[in-house]
Amino acid sequence: MNRSRRKNWNEVNAASLARWIVLTAFLALVGLSYVYLTLQLYHLGDRKKALENEVASLRTQNNVASVQIAALTSRSALQRRLKEGYLKMTPIAEHNIVRLTISARNPNEDAIQPVANQPAGR
Amino acid sequence: MKWNSRTRCALVCFGFILLFSGFSFRLVYLQMLKHDEYAGLAAEKHVYKQTIYAERGVIYDANSEVLAHNIPLQTIVADATHLNDVDAIVDLVGDELKISKAELTEKLRGERRYIVLKRAVPETLADSLRAKLRAQNLRGIYFEHDSGRIYPNGSMLCHVIGFTDFEHHGIQGVEASMDEYLRGQDGYRYIEHNRAGQEIVLYRGQERASRNGCQVHLTVDLNLQNIVENEIDAAMREYSPKKATIILMRPQTGEILAMANRPHFDINLRSEAKPEEMKNRAIIDMMEPGSTFKIVSAAAALNEHKVKPDSTIFCEKGLWNFGGTALHDHRPFTDLSVKDILVKSSNIGAAKLALSVGDQKFYEYIRRFGFGERTGVELPGEIAGLIRSPQSWSKISITRIPMGHEVGVTPLQMTVAMATIANGGKLITPRIVKSITTSDGKTISSLSPIVLRQVISPQTAREIGDALRGVVSDRGTASAAAVPGFVIAGKTGTAQKVDPKGGYDKDKYVVSFSGYLPADRPEFVGLVVLDDAQTKPEQNYGGLVAGPIFSRIAERAARYLDLEPHEEIRKALPVERVALTNAPHH
Numbered sequence: 001m002n003r004s005r006r007k008n009w010n011e012v013n014a015a016s017l018a019r020w021i022v023l024t025a026f027l028a029l030v031g032l033s034y035v036y037l038t039l040q041l042y043h044l045g046d047r048k049k050a051l052e053n054e055v056a057s058l059r060t061q062n063n064v065a066s067v068q069i070a071a072l073t074s075r076s077a078l079q080r081r082l083k084e085g086y087l088k089m090t091p092i093a094e095h096n097i098v099r100l101t102i103s104a105r106n107p108n109e110d111a112i113q114p115v116a117n118q119p120a121g122r
Numbered sequence: 123m124k125w126n127s128r129t130r131c132a133l134v135c136f137g138f139i140l141l142f143s144g145f146s147f148r149l150v151y152l153q154m155l156k157h158d159e160y161a162g163l164a165a166e167k168h169v170y171k172q173t174i175y176a177e178r179g180v181i182y183d184a185n186s187e188v189l190a191h192n193i194p195l196q197t198i199v200a201d202a203t204h205l206n207d208v209d210a211i212v213d214l215v216g217d218e219l220k221i222s223k224a225e226l227t228e229k230l231r232g233e234r235r236y237i238v239l240k241r242a243v244p245e246t247l248a249d250s251l252r253a254k255l256r257a258q259n260l261r262g263i264y265f266e267h268d269s270g271r272i273y274p275n276g277s278m279l280c281h282v283i284g285f286t287d288f289e290h291h292g293i294q295g296v297e298a299s300m301d302e303y304l305r306g307q308d309g310y311r312y313i314e315h316n317r318a319g320q321e322i323v324l325y326r327g328q329e330r331a332s333r334n335g336c337q338v339h340l341t342v343d344l345n346l347q348n349i350v351e352n353e354i355d356a357a358m359r360e361y362s363p364k365k366a367t368i369i370l371m372r373p374q375t376g377e378i379l380a381m382a383n384r385p386h387f388d389i390n391l392r393s394e395a396k397p398e399e400m401k402n403r404a405i406i407d408m409m410e411p412g413s414t415f416k417i418v419s420a421a422a423a424l425n426e427h428k429v430k431p432d433s434t435i436f437c438e439k440g441l442w443n444f445g446g447t448a449l450h451d452h453r454p455f456t457d458l459s460v461k462d463i464l465v466k467s468s469n470i471g472a473a474k475l476a477l478s479v480g481d482q483k484f485y486e487y488i489r490r491f492g493f494g495e496r497t498g499v500e501l502p503g504e505i506a507g508l509i510r511s512p513q514s515w516s517k518i519s520i521t522r523i524p525m526g527h528e529v530g531v532t533p534l535q536m537t538v539a540m541a542t543i544a545n546g547g548k549l550i551t552p553r554i555v556k557s558i559t560t561s562d563g564k565t566i567s568s569l570s571p572i573v574l575r576q577v578i579s580p581q582t583a584r585e586i587g588d589a590l591r592g593v594v595s596d597r598g599t600a601s602a603a604a605v606p607g608f609v610i611a612g613k614t615g616t617a618q619k620v621d622p623k624g625g626y627d628k629d630k631y632v633v634s635f636s637g638y639l640p641a642d643r644p645e646f647v648g649l650v651v652l653d654d655a656q657t658k659p660e661q662n663y664g665g666l667v668a669g670p671i672f673s674r675i676a677e678r679a680a681r682y683l684d685l686e687p688h689e690e691i692r693k694a695l696p697v698e699r700v701a702l703t704n705a706p707h708h
Contacts, residue, residue, distance in 0.1 A: 045323030060194045060245050063177075067272050070188040074274035075348055 168314045169327065175267050176306030177561070178290055179335030181283060181297075183344040184379075184556055189283050190273050190297065196248035197266040198239040200230060205262035211255075215239060215263065218251045239263075242270055271297075273389040279347055280389045281402035282340070282381050282501065282554060294400065296338060296554065298502045303558050306335035334561040341377035341556045341569065346370055349678045350380040357671050358384050361655035367404050367533045368671070369649045370679065373541035373638060375571040376550035378499070379646060405497075405504040408530035409651065412617030412664065413599075414636050415526030415536075416472040417543060420464055421586050422487035423475040425578040431461045431585045437470045445517035449473060461585075465592035467599045467614060473521035481512040481520055488523070490577045491539045492549055493531050498572075499552045507531045526617055537649040540636040543590065544611070544644035547583040549574040587611050591641050594669075603635055603669035605677045607687030611644075612637020612672065614664030619654065630654045635668035639676045645685055648672055 071077060081087050152160065181190035198219060205211060208230050216223040219240045229237050243251075248265055255263055271286050284295015292301035312327030350368045357366055363384075370380040383403045387395035401407070423429045440454035451468050463471030476484045488494065494509030508530030515523075522528045534552060542549045550571055557568040578586075590611035594600045599614045615634035618626035634651040638644040650668040657667060 041324050042322070049321060049323050063192060063194050064245055067191050067193045067274075070191050070274040071272065074188075074276075075344055076276045076278060077274070 169312055169325075170315075172311045172313050172321075173267075174309035174311060174330075174332040175269070176308050176332040177334045178269070178271065178286070178306060179300075179304040179337045179561070181300075181304070182337060182339045183279075183342050183347075184340060184377075185343060185345070186339070187344045188274055189279065189340065189344075190271060193270045193272045194245050195241075195268040195270045196243045196245060197241045197268045198243055198248065198251070199264050199266055200237040200239055201262050201264060202230065202232075202235045202237060203262075205230060207260055210258060211260050211263060214254055214258065214260065215251065218247065218254070219243065242268065275344070276390060277386050277388045278344070278351055279342060279381070280386050281383050281400070281404070282342060283389060284502075285389050285392050294503075295402070295501065296340065299500045300338045300555065300558070303336040304338060307333040309333070336566065337559045337561065339556045339559065341372075341379065341553055342381065343379050345682055346679055347380040347382065349675055349682065350382045353671055353675050353678075354382045354384055356674075357650075357652060357655075361652055361657055361667060363652040363655045365403055365407065365651075365653040367407070367649070367651045368675065369404055369533060369537045370675070371537050371541055371552060371647045373544040373550065373644050373647050375569065376538075376541070376552045377556065377569065378552055378554045381554075402501060402503070404533045405499065405501055406532070408505060408507055408532060409632050409653070410529060410617045410620065411526040411531050411536050412615030412632065412634065413467045413469075413472075413526055414540070414613045414615035414634055414664075415529065415531075416464055416467065416524060417539065417586055417590070417613055418488055418491055418493075419472045419476040419479070419484065419524035420460060420589065421491075421543070421578045421582055422479045422484055424460065424585055425487070425582040426479055426483060428478040429460050429475065431589065432459050434459055435463060435471045435474050437463075437468050437474075440470070442470045442473070442521075444473070444521050447518050449518075449521055461589040461592060464586070464589040464613065465595075465598045467593075469525040472524040476520050476524040481515060484520065484523070485509075485512045487577075488529070490549070490575065491542060492574070492577075493529065493535055493539070497532075497534055497538055497552050499534060500555045504534075505532060507535055526615060533649055533651050536634070536636055536651075537647055540613070540638060540649065541647040542577050543583050543586050544638040544647050545583070546580040547576055547578040549577050587641060590637070594637065598665075599663070600635060600637075600665040600669040602665060603637060603673045603676075605639060605673050605680065608639050608676070608680060608685070609641040609688050610637050610639050610673075610676065611641040612669075614669060616662070616664045629659070631662050633662060633664040633667045635664050635672045637672055637676075639680060640685060640688060642688075645683055646676075646679060648675060648679075650675070 078087065082089060178192055180188060180192070183189055198215070200211075208227070212223050212226045212230065215221065216226045221240060226239070229239065251263075252265060255261075269290070271290070273280075273283060273285075280295075282295050284292060284297035284299075286297050287293045290305075292298035292304060297304065309330045309332035311329040314322045314325040314327075316322055350370060354366055354368050357363070366384040368380070368382050369378065371378050381402075381404050383401070385396075385399040387399040392400075424431065429435070434457040437451060437455035437458050439456055440451040442449045449470055451470050453466070455466060455468050455471070458466060458468055458471050460471075460475065462468075463475065479487070488509055494507055496504045496506050510519075510528070512519075515528075519528055538549065538552055541552075551574055553569050553571075555567075555569070557565055559565050590613055591609055592598050593614065594603045594610040594612050600612055603612055603614075604610060613636055615632070615636070617632045617634075618628065619630040619632055621627040632651065632653050633655055634649065636647070636649040638647040650671045652668055652671075655662060655667050661667065
């Protein structure tokens with residue numbers, strides 16, 4: 001009995017088995033990597049979406065703030081505050097006005113001016 | 123047939139082959155032949171087109187002060203099929219949005235699936251509601267993007283800025299005329315979402331970015347506009363006219379520096395405004411200009427060399443029968459020079475000047491000054507006015523048109539005509555838009571003055587200008603329009619209003635003053651028009667009502683623009699004052 005069983009046994013080809021194990025492990029690793037990377041992509045997508053939402057929210061806040069600034073600094077708002085006494089304005093007196101406009105030049109200024117050359121004294 | 127093991131095995135194999143062949147054919151049928159149909163059905167369920175909203179462009183004044191801005195808002199809607207706890211939602215949403223609970227319950231328990239709960243909800247309130255809904259795990263309430271248009275200056279410059287409708291399309295003013303630039307273009311993105319309704323970013327499809335609207339910069343200077351608005355309000359309080367219009371314009375470039383009309387309205391509360399308050403009378407109201415129109419007849423006669431500035435015209439001692447109808451002057455003038463016809467505003471003199479030119483030629487000059495056609499300003503609804511051709515004139519028309527009767531002109535046309543005199547005879551197209559820039563600041567269009575034509579020679583323009591200086595003097599009809607330190611040129615107008623029953627209403631006048639400053643180097647042209655001012659009949663004249671308003675505006679505008687007082691007048695001032703005025707600041 002023992003002899004016949006021994007006779008029917010196949011010998012294990014270690015090299016072939018090792019090759020299959022490596023191949024299977026490689027395929028498993030590739031599969032797991034694929035799943036991991038796909039999950040990472042989903043995760044990054046979610047982060048991207050969250051960041052987009054945050055940017056949109058900041059932009060919205062910025063717009064709201066801009067509108068508030070425009071409303072508070074508008075002429076009508078300033079005049080209203082002036083009437084309410086929050087602001088005080090003093091008219092500029094005539095003698096305090098500095099005129100920056102350069103007056104038109106006299107055309108004669110560009111003409112050749114007569115000069116009297118004094119002899120150099122030594 | 124023997125049912126041995128081999129036969130049975132072959133039959134089983136054949137059965138399997140048939141089965142898997144069936145599966146294979148079905149697979150090919152679904153994946154290849156029916157692919158598009160089923161892919162479309164799947165896409166309908168999970169893929170949808172998400173709009174990326176573009177922002178409407180901002181409107182600025184000449185100094186980049188904001189005139190129209192956007193504010194982000196939300197529209198709160200409900201999907202009746204997604205509501206998980208109506209009572210709790212009614213309690214929360216009703217409190218947050220200040221909607222009565224009975225009304226809200228009726229809406230949510232109604233037959234409609236898509237229910238708009240409230241529009242124009244501020245972003246902060248929407249955020250707070252969103253957070254509370256999430257905290258209580260309430261579903262079925264959604265937030266849709268919306269935006270509102272805010273006008274920080276309220277009623278100031280309302281007719282020029284205009285406003286948008288419910289769908290953010292401009293329907294009046296610059297909002298309408300520049301809508302194409304302001305509107306922008308929405309983008310889109312195809313997205314897929316999971317069962318919870320969240321976007322799967324990984325499966326984003328085709329995408330097109332939105333393009334925000336362009337920014338429009340106007341020529342209007344809000345500082346000058348403020349001066350004009352204050353003075354027009356003061357005039358409304360003092361004279362209670364039915365309508366009033368004031369325009370300031372730079373003659374060399376055609377830039378409109380200020381434009382105000384009364385009655386007016388608050389653009390932010392436009393739903394409460396009456397139609398009469400929304401009209402930009404500077405461009406859509408037709409009026410008989412009265413004596414300001416005399417500049418046309420005088421310019422025509424001088425330009426055609428029919429007369430010289432010092433030529434004398436007999437003014438018939440104030441009463442002239444022409445064509446069987448009497449033409450009056452307000453005083454019995456005898457001989458007046460052409461210059462004095464403008465200074466004293468003689469109707470008979472102006473009529474004789476037009477007669478010297480002839481019907482056809484006079485009509486040509488009227489048209490060359492821009493009357494009877496739209497000026498081309500970038501504002502919607504402008505009218506061309508009413509100028510009849512000589513073929514349809516009556517026998518006396520040639521004597522009535524020179525004094526501003528029988529013609530219909532807009533206040534802006536009258537301003538442009540005066541600017542033509544100030545500008546050496548060149549007719550410039552008025553402009554209200556200075557430049558258009560993209561949202562990132564690139565200029566795509568900027569103002570360049572458009573000279574339409576040389577209406578009269580520079581010499582003629584100078585001669586008319588000289589005469590108009592005399593109008594604003596002790597001898598003229600508008601001494602009250604003078605501004606200390608400056609030489610002003612201008613012309614008054616006092617026209618009886620047309621009676622709807624026929625003829626003219628004797629007690630109602632349209633008074634006006636149009637002028638420019640400084641007379642030798644004009645920086646701005648102004649027009650003040652008051653329709654049916656309530657004052658004593660002996661004071662209801664352009665020179666006495668509109669003239670002082672122009673004077674006050676011109677004085678404040680000259681100070682704001684830092685215009686140098688006229689040299690000759692400065693010399694006449696006391697030495698100390700001149701020295702102080704020009705003292706350098708230390």
